[in-house]
Amino acid sequence: MKKFITRILLFAIILLALAIPADIFLSKQFYETTDYRFAVWNDILKGNLDNDIIIMGSSRSWVQISPQILDTVLHTNTYNIGMDGSCIDRQIARYKIYRKYNKKPKLIIQNVDWLATLQNGTHTDYLLEQYYPYFYNADMREIVIPVERFDFFDLYIPLLRYYRYTNMKETIEMIRGLSNPEWSVEKGYKGMERKWNGSQLENIELLYFEYDKSSLEEFCDYLSECKKDSIQVIFVYTPAYVEGVQKVVNMSDFYNLFDSVANEYNVVVLDYLNNEICRDKAYFYNAMHLNKQGAEKFSQILANDIDSLGLLGK
Secondary structure (H helix, E strand, O other): OHHHHHHHHHHHHHHHHHHHHHHHHHHHOOOOOOEHHHHHHHHHHHOOOOOOEEEEOOHHHHOOOOHHHHHHHHOOOEEEOOOOOOOHHHHHHHHHHHHHHOOOOOEEEEEOOOOOOOOOOOOOOOOHHHHHHHOOOHHHHHHHHHHOOOOHHHHHOOOHHHHHOOOHHHHHHHHHOOOOHHHEOEOOEOOOOOOOOOHHHHOOOOEOOOOOHHHHHHHHHHHHHHHHOOOEEEEEEOOOOHHHHOOEOOHHHHHHHHHHHHHHOOOEEEEOOOOHHHHOHHHEEEOOEEOHHHHHHHHHHHHHHHHHHOOOOO
16 A cells, blocks of 8 residues: 555656646746737736836726827827726736836826726636736735635646646647737737627616725725825726616716725826717727727827826926
8 A cells, every 4th residue: 555655656746747847838838928818917027117107907998098099199108007807906916016027107097997996806717817827926926816716726736727727728729829919919908899789788777886895995005005106196987888887877976986085095087988989889899898999099088188187297
């Protein structure tokens, strides 16, 4: 029996010895990709970003605000670190890594919305693969990974994470698609070449603004740090199609909460939920997201408004 156990342990050690370099090799394949899941992390972790402005938020910043347009109007260097499908806990974790590796920005454009910003997003399993290549980075483990739904086997058994939430075929396809132009981003932004699809909106009767108290506390701590670091923050209520906004029965609660937070932390608020762009389906691909045409029109409007505020101290 002891010999059997010894052989099993020896076999496990050999497998582990082979798995670690294979895991490192596999992870490194993602370090130069332009795929949106990894490209922003790669740029952040290289530590070469020197941005006057960063854009934070969920997909409603990621696909709706173009850094290139802001740079053209404001003569700045802007980067979009918005995260698809992410509440404020993920957003702040990414921001902390950004600050640890790169110079602080002068201005943060913080996308704020009623559906995701202050919901409790801790331990979501959406797009977990975006973290897989960076498990050997101590800062990622300390700051980012704790807000995700990883367990012991994901964190400490080489290769397992690549096949546990995605099967081998999907992982291979992920590697093959590293340079897929359809999902490439430029300075973190991805304009969506899509036409209007209102099917999801038609299936929704009513929406409610709700928030998680712990998420609000984390959000306020982040704003307090920005204020302490002399970083100006702007809340941007990015456009949403008018019929979607009308389904939110307590929008006044949304406005009251974020206006109160903005007043406490000296945050400028730019509200585009009543902008004319919100009434034209041609600018949206669904009720919550502008398509590329709409995003670039909105980015121009946003850039001009920021310019008129004179926040960058030119």
